[in-house]
Every structure is written in C-alpha cells, then in structure tokens.
Amino acid sequence: MEKPWECGDCGKGFKTPSKLEIRRRSHTGERPFTCFVCGKGFRDLYTLRSHKRVHTGERPFTCSVCGKRFTQSSSFGDTMSLTPMRDPLNALTVGMASKVLQF
Numbered sequence: 001m002e003k004p005w006e007c008g009d010c011g012k013g014f015k016t017p018s019k020l021e022i023r024r025r026s027h028t029g030e031r032p033f034t035c036f037v038c039g040k041g042f043r044d045l046y047t048l049r050s051h052k053r054v055h056t057g058e059r060p061f062t063c064s065v066c067g068k069r070f071t072q073s074s075s076f077g078d079t080m081s082l083t084p085m086r087d088p089l090n091a092l093t094v095g096m097a098s099k100v101l102q103f
Contacts, residue, residue, distance in 0.1 A: 003013030005020040009027040014020040022044045025031070031041030033048040037055045042048040050072055053059070059069035 001015070003015050005014040005017050006012070007014070007020060007023050007027070009024070012023060014023065025043040031043055033042040033045050034040070035042075035048060035051055035055075037052075040051065042051060053071040059071050061070040061073050062068070063070075
C-alpha cells in the first residue's frame with residue numbers, strides 16, 4: 001500500500017494529504033475544531049463530532065445481542081469481543097441463555 005505523504009517530523013507515511021495534516025497537528029498541538037458547548041479543541045472534525053455526543057447523550061451504535069447502546073463504533077466492537085453473549089455456547093455456561101436464545 002503506497003503512502004506517498006510523509007510527515008516531516010516523524011516520518012510516518014499517509015495515503016492522503018488530509019491525514020498528513022491531522023498528523024502534523026499532533027506534533028504542533030493545533031486544535032482548530034472547537035466544541036461550542038465546552039470549548040474543548042480537536043485536531044479533526046470527526047473527533048469533534050464524536051465528542052458532541054458527550055453533551056447530547058446520543059448513542060447511535062446498538063448491540064444486536066443485548067441492546068446496549070454506545071457513542072462510538074469502536075467501543076461497541078470492544079464490548080462485543082469481551083461479552084460472553086457473543087458466543088451462544090459460552091452464554092449458556094454463564095447463565096445468559098435467555099438473552100441469547102430470546103426465551
């Protein structure tokens with residue numbers, strides 16, 4: 001995979017100039033995206049949008065097994081990999097069969 005955009009500070013390569021710009025901000029400390037509620041700054045717009053959920057309470061990612069809701073898709077994935085309900089046979093051994101089998 002070619003990564004022609006290289007960071008002048010650390011040498012890490014990126015596929016796009018926009019990703020390189022975000023990396024540059026990690027070195028300079030620049031945080032041009034600011035939360036209008038609390039004033040916290042962020043290096044990129046995606047992180048600011050995720051942060052806004054702290055204030056709104058929005059939880060757009062839902063576990064299809066247990067129904068728990070999450071603010072970030074990465075948190076959802078981490079939780080699913082740790083829950084015994086992901087494996088129905090394991091769920092039976094820990095007494096969660098009713099949720100998995102939907103009794």
